[in-house]
Each structure stands twice: as C-alpha cells, then as structure tokens.
Amino acid sequence: MTSSDIDTADRLTRKRARMLPFLALIFVTQQISYFVEADARVRMVDHVKVGAWLLLSVVLLLALATGGFWFKPKAVRALMDDEVTRANRAEAFRIGFLATMIAGIGLYFLDQFAPMRGRETIHILVTIGIATALIVFGALERRALRDG
Amino acid sequence: MAEALGNRLLALRTEQGLTQAALAELVGVSRKTINTVENGVFIPSTLLALKLARALARPVEEVFFLEKE
Numbered sequence: 001m002t003s004s005d006i007d008t009a010d011r012l013t014r015k016r017a018r019m020l021p022f023l024a025l026i027f028v029t030q031q032i033s034y035f036v037e038a039d040a041r042v043r044m045v046d047h048v049k050v051g052a053w054l055l056l057s058v059v060l061l062l063a064l065a066t067g068g069f070w071f072k073p074k075a076v077r078a079l080m081d082d083e084v085t086r087a088n089r090a091e092a093f094r095i096g097f098l099a100t101m102i103a104g105i106g107l108y109f110l111d112q113f114a115p116m117r118g119r120e121t122i123h124i125l126v127t128i129g130i131a132t133a134l135i136v137f138g139a140l141e142r143r144a145l146r147d148g
Numbered sequence: 149m150a151e152a153l154g155n156r157l158l159a160l161r162t163e164q165g166l167t168q169a170a171l172a173e174l175v176g177v178s179r180k181t182i183n184t185v186e187n188g189v190f191i192p193s194t195l196l197a198l199k200l201a202r203a204l205a206r207p208v209e210e211v212f213f214l215e216k217e
Binding site: 003006079080085143144145147 | 169170172173177178179180181183184189190192193196
C-alpha cells in the first residue's frame with residue numbers, strides 16, 4: 001500500500017460520496033415515468049423500461065454491497081472498503097431495510113382501497129429500499145469525510 | 149451515566165509530525181478512517197485501535213480512554 005493508493009482511494013471515496021445522492025435521484029425519477037404512464041396494455045417499450053429498471057437496480061445494489069469501482073486496483077478498493085465504510089454501509093442497509101418494511105406495511109394497508117399488481121408493489125419496495133440505502137450511505141460517507 | 153471512547157490521536161499524531169495520510173499509510177487504512185477516529189465520529193475496532201497505538205509507538209490505553217459523557 002503506497003501513499004499514492006491512499007490519495008487515489010481518498011479521491012474516489014469523495015467522488016462516490018458525491019455521486020450516491022445523485023444516483024438515488026436518477027433512480028427514483030426514472031420510476032416516476034413508469035407509474036405515470038401505467039397502462040393495462042403491455043407494449044414492447046414497457047419490457048424495455050422494466051428491463052432497464054431491473055438492470056439499474058442490480059447494478060446499484062451491487063455497487064452498494066461491494067463499494068463499486070470494480071476496475072480499480074485491489075489495494076485502492078481495499079482502502080475504499082475499510083472499517084468506517086463497512087460500518088456506514090451496514091447502517092445504510094439497516095435504514096434501507098426499515099424503509100422497505102415500513103413501505104411494505106403501508107402498501108399492504110393501501111391495497112384494501114386501491115389494489116395493486118404484485119409487480120408494481122415489488123417495484124416500489126425495491127426502489128424505496130435501494131434509494132434509501134444510497135442516500136444514507138452517501139450522507140454517512142460525506143460526514144466521515146468532513147474535516148474537524 | 150453513559151461512557152464514551154476518547155482518544156489522543158490528534159495530539160500524538162501531530163507530536164510525531166505525522167499527517168493523517170502518513171498515519172493512514174502506516175496503519176494501512178484510508179485517511180477518512182483516521183479523520184473519523186480523531187473526531188470521535190467512529191469508534192474503531194480493537195484491532196484498529198491496537199494498530200494505531202503500535203504505529204504511534206504508545207500503549208493503547210495512552211491513545212484511547214473512557215470518558216464520561
């Protein structure tokens with residue numbers, strides 16, 4: 001491990017902390033179009049949209065779980081995934097899980113008045129879980145990077 | 149009364165003329181980790197506390213101590 005690895009890890013960690021809330025925003029706004037244009041008819045474009053959402057969900061989930069930056073050197077990635085990062089990630093997942101459960105309970109209650117399709121329900125739950133974890137992880141990382 | 153973990157990391161580090169990055173390199177962690185431990189934002193594991201004490205050539209209880217909140 002060299003000082004250059006530490007500088008690189010520091011720079012990339014700051015970049016990641018800045019990126020996370022924006023990724024969450026992009027992820028959530030992408031979902032708005034999905035629900036606004038909800039229609040009983042299934043068109044080819046709907047399959048593409050669902051596929052894009054699924055792909056983005058998997059990529060974001062993997063980035064959250066592993067720290068991302070998969071093509072960077074191992075030493076740099078290890079520094080970006082040290083004790084503080086792992087603690088911040090665990091807290092982000094905890095809050096994300098809680099948000100998903102609360103949303104699940106809320107949707108279960110709402111279903112009595114406005115029945116939803118299973119696919120829509122899963123879509124909302126996954127989006128809330130991933131977006132919440134991204135925002136919390138980003139906020140904790142930014143706080144950790146603050147000097148003084 | 150709740151107890152918190154205090155530390156003299158900043159004082160000992162500056163006494164030895166080390167930057168956060170230099171101490172991070174000695175311990176094998178990121179600068180962010182040194183920063184959060186110094187600021188009391190993060191409570192390090194026993195392993196990290198021992199590594200920090202070793203890097204500063206001090207007994208661990210000289211670097212970390214219990215303080216009343």
